[in-house]
Amino acid sequence: MGGINAFVMTAQQGSFTAAAERLGLTKSAVGKSVARLEERLGLTLFQRSTRRLSLTPDGERYLDSCLSALEILEQAEAELTSHITTPSGRLRIDLPAAYGRKRILPLLLDMAQQYPDLNLTVTFSERFVDLIEEGIDLVVRIGELADSSGLVARKLTAQKLVICASPAYLKRFGTPETPEELQKHQCIVGFRRGQPISWLLKQQSGEITRYTPPPTHELSDGDAMLSAVLAGCGLSQLPLWLVGEDLRQGKICEVLHGHSGGEMPIHALWPKNRQMLPKIRHVVDMLVDARLKGALD
Numbered sequence: 001m002g003g004i005n006a007f008v009m010t011a012q013q014g015s016f017t018a019a020a021e022r023l024g025l026t027k028s029a030v031g032k033s034v035a036r037l038e039e040r041l042g043l044t045l046f047q048r049s050t051r052r053l054s055l056t057p058d059g060e061r062y063l064d065s066c067l068s069a070l071e072i073l074e075q076a077e078a079e080l081t082s083h084i085t086t087p088s089g090r091l092r093i094d095l096p097a098a099y100g101r102k103r104i105l106p107l108l109l110d111m112a113q114q115y116p117d118l119n120l121t122v123t124f125s126e127r128f129v130d131l132i133e134e135g136i137d138l139v140v141r142i143g144e145l146a147d148s149s150g151l152v153a154r155k156l157t158a159q160k161l162v163i164c165a166s167p168a169y170l171k172r173f174g175t176p177e178t179p180e181e182l183q184k185h186q187c188i189v190g191f192r193r194g195q196p197i198s199w200l201l202k203q204q205s206g207e208i209t210r211y212t213p214p215p216t217h218e219l220s221d222g223d224a225m226l227s228a229v230l231a232g233c234g235l236s237q238l239p240l241w242l243v244g245e246d247l248r249q250g251k252i253c254e255v256l257h258g259h260s261g262g263e264m265p266i267h268a269l270w271p272k273n274r275q276m277l278p279k280i281r282h283v284v285d286m287l288v289d290a291r292l293k294g295a296l297d
Contacts, residue, residue, distance in 0.1 A: 003037035004066055006030045007045060009150075011063045015053050022150055024128055087279035088117035094139045097124040098222035098242060099159070099266070103296050104140055107286055118279060126192055126220070131271050137280050138270045140287075151269045156287050157296045158263040159239040161200055164252045168232040175255055176235070179211060186234030187213035191220045199237040200262025208262055237262070241297055266296070 010019040010030060020027045038045050045059035055063060095104050105122065112118055129136055131151070145153055169186075176182055179201055190197035196218055198210040216234050219225045222242050229236050229243075229252055246252045254260065268287055270280055290296050 003033045003040075004070075006033035007037055008063065008066050008070070010034060010046070010053070011055055011059065023130065024146065024150070025130060029130075086117070087111070087115045087282045089277075089279060090119045090121060091138075091279045091283065092121045092123075092136045093283070094123045094125055094129050094136050096126055096140060096142050099142060099239070100124050100140060103241065104287070107290055107295070108283070111282065111286055115282075131269075137277070138268060138283060140266065140268050142266050143264050145265075145267060145269075150272055152272050153267045153269050154284055154288070156266045156268055157291050158265050159241060160260075160297075161237050161262040161264065162240055162243065162247075162254045162260050163199070163235060163237045163256045164229060164243055164247065164254050165235045166230055166232045166252050167250070169229075169234060170253060170255070172232070177256075179256065179259055182211075182213050182235065185214075186216040188217045188219060188225050188228045188234045188236035189213055189215045190222075190225065191215075191218035200264070201256075201259045202261040203259075239264075 006019065006023065006025075009022055010016055013019045013022060016027045016031045016034075020030045023030065034045065041062070043058045043062070044056050045062060047054045047056050047059075093108070095101075100122075101124065108120060108122065112120055123136075129139060131137070131139065140156070142159060173185060176185060189199075196212060196215045198212050200208050201211045202208055213235075217228055219228060222238065225236050226238060226242055226246070228234065229238070230246065235255065240247075243252060247254060268284055270284075287296065
């Protein structure tokens, strides 16, 4: 199915680059997927040149067949599942590591207790996943969405960010009063895809800007970053849902209050062309209900 989706999107968009943007993949991944499909079929589906990409006669016929087949599959899936009103079968969901464990997984486990015919496959990652290619039903992601065409996105909540440090660190190195003073401090930053994650700072005008602090320590996991802050290793910008209890207990302190207020949206996403199965619908409804009760903050 992954090769067919890549082929159909490339044919509709007219280029591997445009198809990759729509699918949320790299250009090379789309090109390789189509090439594997051509090799399997023993046909050339696209006429390639340095300036343009066009369907061959075989490609045009195959595109018509693919579109018809996809429509038939969607109708069949809708008919087969129309009588199902409760979640059942295997639910594959991918969650952000720390947030997923602390906020989403407990809700999923409660749901599994309510519906014994539901089986969970839960993975934790921060990377982009191709839901169709990897057979994943739903993902939860933190941060601004890139091109989410091909996916349905439902905003769940927004995580509020604060800059914090341990009392021991502040006693030793002092408390920064302005963002410029961060350059003189040890900073614990997130690390993803080989790059440090910027902090979000609120300016006097209310505008939110991105700031890249000096990365004294780079950690790829929120729990690990919090552990480093508690150990007195430096300042870090972390979500309030992660550090709230430690702030209330005085184990860490918020700094640069006037520059806090940065937020990152949290979305649930699932394939647009996939029938809204009861297991997916119930999870989304459960997450929306949890948001209304404040359980996701």
